[in-house]
Amino acid sequence: GTWTDAAWSFGWALIGxxxxxxxxxxxxxxxxxxxxxxxxxxQGRDESRAASRRAARQVRxxxxxxxxxxxxxxxxxxxxxxxxxxxxxxxxxxxxIIKVLDQDLYAQFxxxxxxxxxxxxxxxxxxxxxxxxxxxxxxxxxxxxxxLAQRRGFLSNRKTDKDDKETxxxxxxxxxxxxxxxxxxxxxxxxxxxxxxxxYEKRIRARWTARAMYEQEFETLWExxxxxxxxxxxxxxxxxxxxAIFYQxxxxxxxxxxxxxxxxxxxxxxxxxxxxxx
Numbered sequence: 338g339t340w341t342d343a344a345w346s347f348g349w350a351l352i353g354x355x356x357x358x359x360x361x362x363x364x365x366x367x368x369x370x371x372x373x374x375x376x377x378x379x380q381g382r383d384e385s386r387a388a389s390r391r392a393a394r395q396v397r398x399x400x401x402x403x404x405x406x407x408x409x410x411x412x413x414x415x416x417x418x419x420x421x422x423x424x425x426x427x428x429x430x431x432x433x434i435i436k437v438l439d440q441d442l443y444a445q446f447x448x449x450x451x452x453x454x455x456x457x458x459x460x461x462x463x464x465x466x467x468x469x470x471x472x473x474x475x476x477x478x479x480x481x482x483x484x485l486a487q488r489r490g491f492l493s494n495r496k497t498d499k500d501d502k503e504t505x506x507x508x509x510x511x512x513x514x515x516x517x518x519x520x521x522x523x524x525x526x527x528x529x530x531x532x533x534x535x536x537y538e539k540r541i542r543a544r545w546t547a548r549a550m551y552e553q554e555f556e557t558l559w560e561x562x563x564x565x566x567x568x569x570x571x572x573x574x575x576x577x578x579x580x581a582i583f584y585q586x587x588x589x590x591x592x593x594x595x596x597x598x599x600x601x602x603x604x605x606x607x608x609x610x611x612x613x614x615x
Contacts, residue, residue, distance in 0.1 A: 346370075402586075404428050410486040410581045417574055419479025435483070442477055455531075462541075465527025468558045472565040481527075481558065485551050486582040492548035510545030525554040552583060 350365040376383035385391075411425035421438055424430040442464070443457050455463055461484035467473065468481050491507055514526075523529045530541050563570040595605045607614040 406581070407431065407483075407486060410483060410578070413574075413577050413581050414479045414483060417479075417569065417578075419475050419482065421476060435480070438476060438480055442480060445477075459531070462527050462531040462533075465525065465554065465558065466531035469524060469528060469561050473562060475566075475569070478562055482555070482578060482582075485527075485555055485558075488546065488551070489582060490546040490548040490551045492585060507545045511547045514544055514546065515550075525557055526550040527554055527558075548583065552579075555579065555582070 346367055346369045348365070348367045351363040352359045353361045353363050374383040375386050375388075408426045408428070408431060411420055411431055414420045415422070415425055421434055423434040425434060439457060439460055443460050446460070446463065446467075449463075449467075461480060464473065464477055464481040465484065468478060473481065491511065518526065518529045521529055521532070523532070526546060533541060559570060559575055592605070598604045598606050
């Protein structure tokens with residue numbers, strides 16, 4: 338048989354023998370099986386036809402999960418009095434509430450001595466840095482925490498990613514940022530970005546951040562503000578908000594996709610990596 342660009346062809350022939358030697362071709366033909374993949378098969382650059390559909394489905398799921406998570410975070414903050422009233426479970430309504438809040442807070446802190454004339458989109462970083470040393474009003478504190486949920490950083494789900502080039506780039510970027518934070522002598526990621534000018538320096542959104550950076554900042558920010566509002570910032574509320582922001586679903590087990598052994602039908606097939614399977 339031979340491969341073509343889109344199929345596998347298999348030729349056959351029925352040969353007549355006489356005295357043990359081939360004498361004639363009785364019949365011959367071929368069968369063509371359409372390839373179940375797309376791309377260059379001979380070069381090993383093929384992929385399943387379902388790959389594009391799977392990728393699109395994954396994007397839809399991730400978008401829905403992020404929107405659901407942000408709605409949950411906003412709801413917990415709102416019930417604690419840390420965000421304004423309104424419908425925060427519907428995406429566009431929640432965004433409208435946050436935009437109005439940003440405008441109000443920006444007008445309030447525009448002339449703050451520590452603001453340094455930063456633009457509106459830098460406001461959340463300013464609040465995250467200010468919360469480390471000064472008491473924030475409930476809605477300002479809620480906005481800072483909500484921003485942590487929007488940018489909660491990278492967390493690998495892989496058991497091992499030593500050979501993953503993309504993950505390697507991410508980790509390299511995270512190490513560079515950690516070194517920059519250490520060199521700047523600041524306490525948190527938010528404080529570092531609050532002192533970063535995206536016009537003259539590398540854009541904030543172009544940097545790789547780690548989940549641990551945000552969890553550390555959440556702990557630091559919470560403990561700093563608890564001194565001013567111990568009756569509001571309780572351990573119970575902290576646990577609820579932390580779970581809403583940082584909870585990540587574990588990977589779904591794929592054991593059910595492993596076929597049955599031909600020799601032991603009641604058992605699953607062994608991985609080829611096992612010596613007994615070779």
